Amino acid sequence: MSTLVQIQVLPHHLEDEDHILEKVFQKVDFSMNEVSQWSIRKRSIDARQRRVLYNLQIELWLNGDKKPVREPYIINDVSNKPAVAIIGAGPAGLYAALRAIEGGLKPIIYERGKDVRSRRRDLAAINKEHIVNPESNYCFGEGGAGTYSDGKLYTRSKKRGNVLKAMEWFVDFGATSDILVDAHPHIGTNKLPQIITAMREAIIEAGGEVRFNEKLTDIKHENGQITSIQINDSVWYDYDHVILATGHSARDIFYLLHNRGIKVEAKPFAIGVRIEHSQSLIDQIQYHGDDQNPYLPPASYSLVEQVDGLGVYSFCMCPGGIIAPCATDVEEVVTNGWSPSKRNNPYSNSGIVVSVSPQDLPNYKENDPFVCLEFQKKVEYDCWVAAGKTQKVPAQRMTDFIAGKVSTDFPKTSYQPGLTSVDLNEVLPDMLASRLKKAFVAFGYKMKGYLTTEAVLHAPESRTSSPVKIPRDDFSLEHVEVKGLYPCAEGAGYAGGIISAAIDGINCMDRIIEKHN
Incomplete structure (x- = not known):
């Protein structure tokens, strides 16, 4: 059992441990000798008054208390397990795949764009030569829109799922642990690509697949159940479960669903x-x-x-x-x-x-x-x-x-x-x-x-969020009319950023794991 204490310090005292502890022990009725461990749990800036301060939430463990030790992400072998299709390698798709591996399923990600490193050439082309690649740009490609447009991890979606778990996975794959503390955590576009690459490598090491330049071009459903998907206007694959995590800019997906009689709405x-x-x-x-x-x-x-x-x-x-x-x-x-x-x-x-x-x-x-x-x-x-x-x-x-x-x-x-x-x-x-x-x-x-x-x-x-919603059941997270199809994250209208999208990917995969179990 731990004790939480709220204090405020001036900016130049932020790394002064003696000053921080002095303020903490002014608020509690025990001494430092009774404390085995302590850490900063949350950190934020308060600039509402003339004097700028840092708000700190300090967590203390008394002698005899045991600070929980978290196990890092564990890679299981799922190469021979049942396969689940995930459309899109943004945060929702990647986190759905990582959760599938935890749950004993084999994720197969189909991504219309390129891997995170190859995307850079297309970003340079649009910046310098005004050339837009419709399949590889700031929105499409491994890591999704957030990879090269900031990497903010702040979310208000506290009730949608395990925010801490989503943040900890980022740390497991290379993010600094500061993101677990800051009120408005941020990784940065210069660091996200390496983290995304590490996630992909873990998925492949576990026996999952990440396929680039493979675009969803058609979909089949019979008697209210998803049956198969078409990739690149040519190959059909049979699946009972498909997570649709295509992002808010995949307009072709909205038109495709509508043309196939699958409900979408403004x-x-x-x-x-x-x-x-x-x-x-x-x-x-x-x-x-x-x-x-x-x-x-x-x-x-x-x-x-x-x-x-x-x-x-x-x-x-x-x-x-x-x-x-x-x-x-x-x-x-x-x-x-x-x-x-x-x-x-x-x-x-x-x-x-x-x-x-x-x-x-x-x-x-x-x-x-x-x-x-x-x-x-x-x-x-x-x-x-x-x-x-x-x-x-x-x-x-x-x-x-x-x-x-x-x-x-x-x-x-x-x-x-x-x-x-x-x-x-x-x-x-x-x-x-x-x-x-x-x-x-x-x-x-x-x-x-x-x-x-x-x-x-x-x-x-203009790309703040999706202007189209793909409706789904509140409990099963499946499309309201097509079983086995899971509209997910920003592109379906159920998330608004990296962390909320990642959580939604986990939630959709949880429902699939429950079905298999």
Whole structure:
């Protein structure tokens, strides 16, 4: 049995163990002599007051208490076990495969894109040459969208499954143990590829399979049961259990299911722009002028405002980050943000997006599953056209956007393909532009200095979540009409990030293991 103690320390005391323990023993009625072990269980920054502090949750074990020792991930031999198909090698697919091995099943992952290392050439092509590979990009390929777009591990989905287990598996495969402590854990795009590779190697070592450049192109079901899948328009494989973990950008999967009589439905999502400030400005605002403190990390922020009946909020905020081109097809432009592990770039970026429900859209029809998807596609196409039909993005200084005038120049930004100066009021639908303008003004009051001519809007930020939901049974996690088909994670509308997707992958595989047992 352990004891938990909450304390606050100044940033320069964060690694001073004597100071930490002195504050701890001011709050308990026993001495250090009675303690066998202690550790920091949770760590977060409190910048709400003029003085920035760290909140620490300290865990103590008294003499006679035994600190639990966790067994690392164990690789079992499943080469001759029943096979389960997993479509997609993102966090949901990889974690489903790891859980299958734990449960005595053989996972076979089909991934439309390339392995995590080979993806880099395609990312370089889109950044430098404006060439989009529809099968290998920031969204498609081993590790999924999160691998090269930040690696944030924060989730609010505490009730969906074992968050700690998902985090510990990351540590088992190479992540620093700091992710088990930080309130907003982050691995970083520069470190995630090695971790993803280690997971794949473990799956193969156990007798599982990871197949790249193998795309789901058709599906068969009979009498309400999945029977087989087609890969690359050619080979059919028979399966009783298929986990569909294809990600929020695999639009072809939504159309495929619909065409095969498998129910899909429209789902609320969010869309807007990605804004970039200098990181030094955000540090100065958030740390109340203490922005040169070497003990403080690059600052983040979270903003939300209700505007004309819809929510406008910051999304995927990246301190010390870079804005990346995340299109998955040739006639579209998409932005997203990422940070390296040290978050040491001079820029700060965040999506600022408007919540959109199907009923909010001008072309809404009650039984149209693609009304949100088509809206998303049109915004991306219009931005592509406005930027010159390249991977440049239509851009505007924030103050010019509010004033409705085209920017004559830009400060240096992190978006490598380049910017095209436009009036985003004329490019974006009015339902988005009008609300974004009001929200930026409100955010300027909430964060003094945020509303500045030095901030640049890059459009669009559109892949926040899936605009289509693949409905499933709440208990079995199978599709509501097709047994053995498990819609999973972000692409099905049941997750919103790396950890929640990983947990959903585990949960879907748990149901399959229960059936086999």
